[in-house]
Amino acid sequence: MNILIQYGIRGDGASGIVTSVETAIREGRLGAGARLPTVRELARLLRVSPTTAAAAYRTLGVRGLVHAEGRRGTRVSPRPPLPIRPVAPAAPHLRDLSLGNPDPRLLPSLQRPLARTSRRPGLYGEPANRPELLALAEHQLESDGSPGGAVAVVGGALDGIERVLQAHLRPGDRVAVEDPGYVAVFDLLAALGLVAEPVALDDAGPLPDELAHALRGRVAAFIVTPRAQNPTGAALDAARARELRSILARHPEVLVVEDDHAGPIAGVPAVSLCHGRERWALVRSVSKSLGPDLRVAILAGDPTTVARVEGRQSVGTGWVSHLLQDLVTTLWSDPATGRLLGRAAETYAIRRSALLGALATHGIAAHGRSGLNVWVPVPEEAPVLAALAQAGWALRAGERYRIRSAPAVRITTAALASGEADRVAAALARALRPAGRRASA
Ligand SMILES: Cc1ncc(COP(=O)(O)O)c(C=O)c1O
Numbered sequence: 001m002n003i004l005i006q007y008g009i010r011g012d013g014a015s016g017i018v019t020s021v022e023t024a025i026r027e028g029r030l031g032a033g034a035r036l037p038t039v040r041e042l043a044r045l046l047r048v049s050p051t052t053a054a055a056a057y058r059t060l061g062v063r064g065l066v067h068a069e070g071r072r073g074t075r076v077s078p079r080p081p082l083p084i085r086p087v088a089p090a091a092p093h094l095r096d097l098s099l100g101n102p103d104p105r106l107l108p109s110l111q112r113p114l115a116r117t118s119r120r121p122g123l124y125g126e127p128a129n130r131p132e133l134l135a136l137a138e139h140q141l142e143s144d145g146s147p148g149g150a151v152a153v154v155g156g157a158l159d160g161i162e163r164v165l166q167a168h169l170r171p172g173d174r175v176a177v178e179d180p181g182y183v184a185v186f187d188l189l190a191a192l193g194l195v196a197e198p199v200a201l202d203d204a205g206p207l208p209d210e211l212a213h214a215l216r217g218r219v220a221a222f223i224v225t226p227r228a229q230n231p232t233g234a235a236l237d238a239a240r241a242r243e244l245r246s247i248l249a250r251h252p253e254v255l256v257v258e259d260d261h262a263g264p265i266a267g268v269p270a271v272s273l274c275h276g277r278e279r280w281a282l283v284r285s286v287s288k289s290l291g292p293d294l295r296v297a298i299l300a301g302d303p304t305t306v307a308r309v310e311g312r313q314s315v316g317t318g319w320v321s322h323l324l325q326d327l328v329t330t331l332w333s334d335p336a337t338g339r340l341l342g343r344a345a346e347t348y349a350i351r352r353s354a355l356l357g358a359l360a361t362h363g364i365a366a367h368g369r370s371g372l373n374v375w376v377p378v379p380e381e382a383p384v385l386a387a388l389a390q391a392g393w394a395l396r397a398g399e400r401y402r403i404r405s406a407p408a409v410r411i412t413t414a415a416l417a418s419g420e421a422d423r424v425a426a427a428l429a430r431a432l433r434p435a436g437r438r439a440s441a
Helices: 003-007 014-026 039-046 050-062 111-117 131-143 157-168 183-191 208-216 238-249 303-314 322-333 335-361 381-390 420-432 435-440
Strands: 066-068 074-076 150-154 174-179 195-202 221-224 255-260 280-285 297-301 373-377 408-412
Touching (some): 003 039, 039 050, 131 150, 131 280, 131 297, 131 322, 150 157, 157 280, 157 303, 195 208, 208 221, 280 303, 297 303, 335 373, 335 420, 381 420
Parallel strands (some): 174 221, 221 255
Antiparallel strands (some): 066 074
16 A cells, blocks of 8 residues: 555645644554655655655654654654553553552652641742742752752653753754663653764763763763663762763763652662753652652752743743642651651662572673662563563563663562562573573473
8 A cells, every 4th residue: 555545644745744644643553663755755655845855854853753764764753742552551460560660658658748738729929949848959969969059840850851951952962861771861852853872881870981972972961860770770889970070071061961860769879970060950850759740850950051941931831839849848848758768768779689689590690779670681672571471570671771782671679579589580580591491491
């Protein structure tokens, strides 16, 4: 069938073509990763000029709906920024270790804080940020040695990252990212028309030579996860941070964005690359420590960056709901929350170590220095996931977290029950055993 009829792509101008491709993606006729006709082919089939077809693809690319793969043509993005069907949940019979969520039993109950924060209805005209919340945040940042700067409240880590990038970057700019790295950051960059420049990492964070190489390629920004790196669990240590700081010092114009999404439950202390930088932002979310549905993060940064974010916020959503800000203030002011977060950090570390230890007894090397996940390199992802599903486990394929890095699977250990580490490790060992030995085993 003619590909245009199949997908419903039509139009005699760039904007009509853009709308028809967008509709085809939204309605599921063009799936994630689907290949589109080349510019020449599209122009021929639609009887438009190649300039018109190229302009349509350019617009779709800037909006993150498609991405060009050089001579291999153009494909629909892995997660286009449209309300398309979400990824199907794991089959109900599987034990789901794929989601990256915190353990709900290690999040504070909101019942009492909600009762305490209920108050008169909030109205327009109040200051955007609750001063009590900012004061608590500043105290926290100061006591863990984070760089001092301006602070504001944003709607979670991803919201903060998006706002900071938009404050400084333009479509087409290059952004250094960890590889493997957080898939939602990759998708966000695509949606903003920004180009990801991969930087390989080990358990102590981005590799200095790799960062130096990426910076020579004129990147405008570097997004780094200082701890609880997703998916590998990497965390910066003091020595690596020193090396990276000195490399970054040669590029003072680069915006450094730190995604501290796990904060106090990461299991390792905070380390920052931002001291003394001209353009920087540190986004500390409460998603993993107090709950993802709170959608609150503290943004610290240089005064220009924070002012731009606040200014843009003020002409848009205005502020992050004061109900949420008050809830976080109440939780942070309660010593019981501090004790719970300490216990959560310890428990997550025990669960990660249990799986790393169980894998090691089978000779399987894996990564998980901090955070909620363990990253297990495998020769091929799909057969391992299929074998694990057969054994009753749902894991996450590494593919979407990788740009150039090697295959792996991600296992969320946040809610691993006692005994599960040994069982999932044994199932992985069986899946990874060479075929001959598996048959005779
Ligand atoms: C590295 C990383 N950054 C950001 C987030 C999302 O944070 P938030 O919910 O605050 O947007 C996640 C969630 O898993 C993450 O793994």
